[in-house]
Amino acid sequence: MGILRLKQHLEPFLEAVCLHDRVHSTPGLATAQHVVIDGPSLVYHVYHRLLSWSHPDLCYPDIQPTCDEVSHGVMLFLLHLTSLGVTIEKVCFDGALPPLKQSTRLARLEKTRKRLEAFRISHSGCLSTSLVPERMTVNRWENVLQSRTLPANLALVPENHFIVPAVYEDLRHRWSKENILEALPVHSFLRVAANRLASLPWADVTIMVPGEADVYCAHFAKENDCLILTNDSDLLLYDIGSSGSVILVSSMSLAHTYPDNSITAQGICPNTVARRLGLESLIPLAFVLQSNPRIGMGELVRRSKIVDRAPDPPPGYSQFLKEYQTSPSILVDNIGKRYPQSLDTRVSEMVAQYLYPETYSHDASLSIYLVMLTEDPKRQCAWLQGRVIRVIGYSLFNLTQPIDKRHKYIIEHIRRGGRVTCDMIALDNQSSLSAEIQSLLDQLDVVQAKTGIEVDCPVFWRTFALYTIFGLQTTPKTPNLDQLKRLLAHGSMSNNLDWDDVHVLAQIQSVLYSLRILKQLLGISEFSDRQTTQVSAVLAHLPPLHVLMRSVHEMKKESAILPGKDAINQAILLWGGESSDDHGRRERSRVSAGGTQPLKSGDPRSTYHNPTATSRTWPVRPQNIFELLSNQ
Template identity: 25%
Template sequence: MARRTYWTWHSHVTSFLPYRVRVVGRELTYPSAAIYFDGFLPSSKAQVRLDRILKVSTQLKIFRSGFPNGCPARQIAATRLMLPRLFPTDPPKRDLPLIPPPPFLVSAVVDKLNQIDKYASLILLVPGEADAYCADDVMRNGGTILTSDSDLAIHDLNEGAVMFFRDLHISSSDSKKSLIGRKYSPSDVAKRLQLPKEQGMRRFAYELSKMTRPKFAQVLENCKGEVSDTEDYRVFCEPYEALETTDWSSVPVLGSLKSPCLDARLSEVVLQCVGYSGVAKPSMGDSSVEGCMMCLPPLLDCPARASAWDSSASVRQLAYSLTCLLRPGTVSHAVALQLILAHSLEEDKQDVCIAAIKLAQSVAEDSTLIPWDVVHLSAQVQAMLYSLRILAQVLNLMSEIKAPGPIQGSRQLRELLSTLPPLTTYPTVDGTTGLVTSLKATGALAKMAIALGIPEDNLLPSREGKSRKKKRKSRNESEAQARPEKKASSNPFDVLGLE
């Protein structure tokens, strides 16, 4: 089996150079197999991420309070005339500046790697955390992981090994430059430390995490005894035992792309929007745009003012609203609902249809009874989608057999109908209520009403409609009161301009 090298990237990133790698004096000839980047973080990491953002924001406020008259020029990268050394051997500084880290560092590295033929084909934006995919790959195929994440030394890598960026430094010998660093094999380390065979490095890491001031000898001694809290140990080991990885081909929307060229944050928002949970197949009714979270990186701005991100909020709002269209079936389902509503208007049966749409917004998730009008509306949506499917298949057939007398606009119609969802994703009753609620939340229901010439309030539940009417009436009255009265003109000819 050919040995390979993997690269995984997290918060600490460095640049690539055409150096050979040597491990304690021995040159590595392993080819690079893949460079993994996080493309989706599970919801369990949301609080950790928010805590980090809050910490950076608080540090920036403290930094600004120390320099109220201006930001020190030495803290701004653009003023530095010398580039920092790659792979320095100096120990890291303890007193780090309180300014935020470079906000677009990882994205910049991805862009640069994509411009280099040698690395472009190796980049893998994975629908999860990069460490799990890297560990899973090495466990199955062997190789060495080059990373900044020490957790990878806890994973079961079989005969695989780990190298850390902090251990690398440049060495010149025989007029050739090489990167020298230490290589760690978790299985070999576990054997040398005589750790329990079935627990290995996971047990060592667990005992290390339980001590506030750990001493190596004491941690090692604790590993030889029984686990004090088996349930706590089981929870600790879960992320390292069950590698949650998903093949891109099974990921909705992005799975159809050979190499998704997206920033990691955008990839995450798109996957949230289409209902991707991280591992399992998406559930059409379990996710909505309303529940998506986008964590923008903290910028080096003035904390005494509004966030620098605010001035470009409208651009991002447009981008986020377009992601609603990426969810499989969303547009088709909405079109089906609009066609049903339009048909009811033509047949003068809009009252029943509008009432069903109102009811669909009021059905509780734990309701034991669903109104028959809502059940019927769901069936109408399914019937409309299947009818559109029939139309699409007929148009495709006419195109394939090159039927004489092509219908004007048939090609454009075929392209539109090609986005119809498969039968397996047709909305159930729950899906229909979720669809109506989602359309309301995104403002699509209001646009649908405008397109059909229906007052928007008519499609809202009775209480919301009345409340909105009262607010509109109150606003109109307040505007009328605030409007200044025109003073009587002293020019007698002004009366000629009155109607």
């Protein structure tokens, strides 16, 4: 996660590096021919570089680089390295973080929450209009190798927290030779290199490691004599060999010397710098800096030498040192056979707590850290939508484990009001789980049967998400048919996108990602009964993440072509309902063991229901699609 200001202090020791094969090396410059890449670091670098190149007239959310754009950018980055003869040995992604990083990650979640809160305050009204010219957003990923400082006015733009799993998935499954050639401009010089690629050029080298990517990058680099591409200063502290070097991804840029088109960058050899400073390694320097981030370089070196040469280490130093002396629990070459490779990082981390409880379980409890959604921080956390679906996945996987490894609860780390907190959620037993799965199947059947939309279509899944959110929750703010049609087609319920729209979109993302969590946990569970087989069959059609999390302007583009337009018309107008702004109220009740219990709007239990156990009073004329669906 990096030591604050460490890279800044070491800037005088940076050396120029050229990423190229040795045959075409640049005189006077070190050459990087074999590299291992810190996956998340590269993804966020591409994201921020694309953000810096966004059209100045764009507003949020159109200015935010999408999962698809970042994925294109990473593809272009790797393809350019390949075209220069650079061998990409591994691209490592975090599969779990140790418990000792809990305070750091919670601090980062809180920082993200405060950033969203500040953005909400500074953008209290309309965020963007629906009339964004396509030229403002088309192919900005082509600028990924062009260096540019991020404008100060973009510092508060909320980050897209689904980009890392989207890129990981695409490197393994999407970016085939054919898809790469289709994505490249017709006259791109990279088409020559693309034509020489294997079918899925980066699928085998892209790995989800059972731990931090740092550890595996460092170990692989030392064992295979290759350089590390990252922006994470932590990698300067691991043992990467006497001549091992770290290349800062943020320093990489295209030289524009056609036909050479080489990439120049700046790198640092930690061992060389440590020797020049009179230290055994850079770990004492980082330890002192962590406690004194504003200290000057001269004083920093002086104190570091004291720590380095002290017969008895100062308090906390042994633990700090241990963090950077960790060895991989599985050899890199065996990871694909011994650790699941089909999971997103957050899901992988939960699974790691079962597989390696002594390493990744915190206080013997089961935890999952959900990303901070871009939502309205003044309203209830959007992650509450879809929780029932996630609990099905958690519970299914839990029941596949030996009895002594099972948990009764899982802790979800999410936003609650103005803070990040822990929600302890009970996991289902076999009987209650069966009822929840059947309820989910019923809901999916209703949406598919009543709309007729193919389950391969993204509009089907967004319609299901909206049905989940609004289906049993009629309030004065429930969208009418016209608003729902606009929401599915344009991502907003009126011409201007406001915070009501942002929050509904976040709730949609919550439901869709919850389905993805369920799909992934089903994929590595050993249940094979009728219900789980049916759910797995439906979820097999869930689109990849770069489609599932399409942005507002991508939804507009999708709805402008015939298949998307037809699907939206099916979702809204198939039942012959008329749009209306006049919404009545209706009471909802749920029969429980103790009798009839009203459910409050937003109660996660109100998302799913047993139709035979629910009593409803409907208006004479249904007012929106979800009343229509529920009334069938």
